[in-house]
Amino acid sequence: MPVISQKGREMPASPIRKLTPYADRAKEEGKTVYHLNIGQPDIETPEIMLDAIRNIDFKIWAYTPSEGTLAYRKKLSEYYNKLGYGINPQDILVTNGGSEAITIAMQACLNTDEEIIIPEPFYANYSGFAHTAGIIIKPILSHIENGFALPAISAFESLITEKTKAIAICNPNNPTGYLYSREELGALRDLCIKHDLFLLVDEAYREFCYGDRSFISPLHLDGFDQHVVILDTVSKRYSACGARLGCIITKNRAVWETALKFAQARLSPPAVAQLAATAAVDTPQSYFDAVKREYTARRDVLVDGLNRITGVHCPLPGGAFYVLAQFPIDDSDRFCQWMLEDFAYENQTVMMAPATGFYSHEQEGKKEIRLAYVLNINDLKKALICIEKGLATYPGRV
Template identity: 75%
Template sequence: MPKISQKGVQMPASPIRKLTPFADQAKKDGKKVFHLNIGQPDIETPEGMLNAIKNIDFNVWAYTPSEGTLAYRLKLTEYYNKLGYNITPENILVTVGGSEAITIAMQTCVNEGDEIIIPEPFYANYNGFACMSNVVVKPILSYIENGFALPPIAEFEKLITEKTKAIIICNPNNPTGYLYSRAELEALKTLCAKYDLFLFSDEAYREFCYDGREFISPMHLDGLDENVVIMDTVSKRYSACGARLGCLITKNKEVIASGLKFAQARLSPGMVEQIAGAAAVDTPDSYFEKVNTEYTLRRDTLVNRLNNIEGVFCPNPGGAFYVVAKFPIDDADKFCQWILEDFTHNNQTVMMAPATGFYSTPGSGKNEVRMAYVLNTDDLNAAMDCLEVALQQYPGRTV
């Protein structure tokens, strides 16, 4: 029998989705499963976005330009310039989801065998995208004890070699919810300028900042235009994960020109998605204000419930809609499978993502779990009721 590729062997499984067979079996067994494993919001997609799809009128469902339609890029320019990015449509490549923006950025800016520094825990698929691009991830640990704040710049500098080409941040962070401060971004700016590194900024959760905290993008920093590459998506902002529509933004003309060649190789982003995306830009601020209020309530509910469970510690995140919590358990992967496979409380259970998959450093995150507060507060409370009982019954409890 023919053998699969070495890359296929090395490609990591998603910690967010790998336990799906156990969740499916739990449902077949009649259990209600509370899905806290994946960032699929239950918030309604903006009405204007859906109406744009319903009112589409064309006779040929045609290719679009590889860089995205001008109409959509003009609307995106309107959105980003309202945020102070000062860009033109020529600074934008429309991508098939934020995932493609990340892979195009890696393939455009980083040679095979070169290194990217990423504070960890980080979005699990960075490992997969790096594997696809033959790029080496150099992780730098952040710690739950201080809420996963950015590690000191001196620690970044220790990792820099002649092979280092970029630093990736996700702000606000997935999986931790940490929101980087202006001071932290300025420190990264100084480092990237000193060593002439790219600064990739994954901004999928830009709209989700809480307690009046300020969102800062590298696009807001002076003197770094040639180094900054923004990677974005409509998935979370408009609760439109199924649209698979994102973009790459940079003022570096060489990156845009080279990235366009990768975009041309996959032909084009979808026409219908871009029509919906253009309409989404006109979503009123009241939509985001309502969503922000709801997520703040959900965050407070989840964090308070977790920290009231004996042996559990969960920092209070400043953004996104995730938490990483430390549990009194021997192994997060085993626990997250056990709670689906062997546990039930009132015929209910919980699906979570073991945090090990959000690290690259071996052994890290072994007693940590990521949860997405994408369910209403009644369901979150019911899920926490299940979790509290499960932690009491789990055979591998350590405290």
């Protein structure tokens, strides 16, 4: 029998989706499962985006340019320039989702076996993207005690070797919800300039910042343009995860031109999604204001509810729509599976994401769980009751 590749054997599975068979079985048994495991919002996609799809009138569903249509890149540049990015359409390369943006950027910026430093916990699929690109993640630990703030710059510097080529962050952060400050980004800028490193920044959750905190991009900082590669997606901004449309933004022409070669190899980004996303740029601000109010309320309900449960500690996130909470349990993988397989309260249970999959270090995350507040407040309250009842009877509670 033929043998699959070593790369295939070593490709990490998604910790966000690995419990799906247990959730499916729970549903087959008649249980209601509250999905707090994945960032699939229940917010409606803007009508202007859906209308663009309904009104399509092309006669041939043709390839688009590998870098994306000019019409879409022009509209995108309008959106980003309202945010102060100072870019033009030639600085944008459209991708098949934010996932492809990250993979192409890694391949364009790093050679095989070169290293990228990423604060952990980090989005679990970064491991898969890095594995696909043949590069090595050097994790740097952030801590729940200070809300997962950026680790000390000295800690970053201690990891830099002759193989280090880049640093990557997600801002606001998935899975922690941490929102990086101007001072933290400025410190990363100085470090990247000092050691001539790229800074790859996943900005998928840019629109989701709470309280009086403002979103800051590295493109808002002076003297940093040639080091910065922004990675973005329409998935979260417009609640359009199925559109599979993202982009790379960089003012570094060598990076853009190299990324284009990878984009040409996969031919083109999706035509229909670009038509929809072109229209979506004109989504009224009232949509985003309403969404932000809703997520703020959900965040407050979830964080307050978790912290009221004995033994649970949950920092208040500044952005995105996730929390990473510490639970009084022996093993987060075991607990999350147990909640689906062995527990029900009034025939209801909760699907969550064990935090172990968001760390590179095997010993980390065993008492932490990521929850996405992507359900309505009524369902969040029911989920919180299930979690509290589950913890009260879980045999591995500590």
